[in-house]
Amino acid sequence: MNLRVVLTPGELRPGEVAGACVFVIDILRATTTMCAALHHGAKAIIPVTGIDEAREVAARFEGEGEGEGERPMLAGERGADPVPGFDLGNSPGEMTAAAVAGRLLVMTTTNGTRALRAVAQAASVHPLAAVNFSAAVQRARSVRQDGGRVVVVCAGMVGQPSREDAYCAGRFGRDVVGSAGGAGLSDQTRWCLDLAEEFGDDWYAALMASTAGRKLSEHGYAEDVRVAG
Template sequence: MVSVHLLPSLMPAGALRGGVAVVIDVLRATTTIVHALAHGCSAVMPCGEIDEARQIAGRLPRGSAILGGERQGEPIPGFDLGNSPGDYTADACRGKTLVMTTTNGTRALLASLEAEVVLVGAFVNLAATVQRLIHEERPIHLVCAGTDGRISYEDSLLAGAFASRFVDLEHRLANDEAEIVRNMWERIQEIVWSREDYGTPPGEEPPLIRYLKRGRGGRRVTELGLHADIAAAATINRPDCHVVVELARDPLRLLVSK
């Protein structure tokens, strides 16, 4: 069974217990986490607050940590990097632990800890994550981070892409939210996939970039001039990001699942 939770605050108490959660924050935390781990970070440690992140990074061996994240879309003063996927290159990430706090995404991860398994979902690792869950018998929960406590368009689209794929694999949709986002995605998927398969005509913006710009989160990223971040988030099944990202515990850290 597949359920969608459009915000962490909308999850019924105990809903995730015994299940698998896929946390989604397309713009930009989960996209950035996948980039960081795919490009060489040994782990990502999600934090809810800025001071917590600084304290955790300070306890790691000197030179081994990257402090990364944002508040209201902008880099945090004193941090090494912001929340732009493209900043997490192999040179920046190799062998480092990313200690990360963001406005929405890391908090959604921390709100999903009662799930038995917690994965990180983005368009860039969509196929890898679906493949990991093909034979999953536990309930699957798609947890959208949202934007500042409000439902986000871009997270709903990705949840819809997951839901549509799971239906193809004969998983049953368990709530109305899953049906709603699946229908959202299926209304646009033909044009999105056609551009993925055949390319975008010269001078035309890829359709998924246009869709991601429509929501409040996309408009905010655009206002900040971070157009490359939207393009990165709109890349479906990026070859160098074909990884499954899973949360380990004691201590909490995100790793590439082997």
């Protein structure tokens, strides 16, 4: 397939992402939320692993710009809910132009930002979700055509594979490589492709079939699942 998929960051081999173009998936919800923030004009997003680290990083940037619009914003969640004292949670609907345009975001989430930090040594790192899927596919095709390596890293859920990220990875691999790239696939990559075949192009059905999709909907974040799909 000439495209490596790992279902959790813990499956990465030492040095594997060095020099590679990496796509990180946490479709529910970190990478969807990041794409929304960037689409609506956020200056940049710094992913960090911990809450205290987020506050420390934001403090280092405090006062470097001019005016309130330059103050770093804290964003993230724990247990799906916004972190107390943070400016924003982890919902794509919060990332409006009025809220984030021109702003630097420092973000921490349970799974997604940890995955992003795990691939910091890559040549380039891109969040991947349904909302930027077509552009990401084109980028990956271009990298492969130029002889580069593409690695897809699913954030998973607390160290375990997640169905929704695997589905996204399966669709991505299928669209980037095509049907001719199926020789020598790993079992985990085949599972991703099987999910893509099972749900076809129905993002929402795939997300709602996942544990994360159901839990978020039950927890009051059904709209986030709809936006992500």
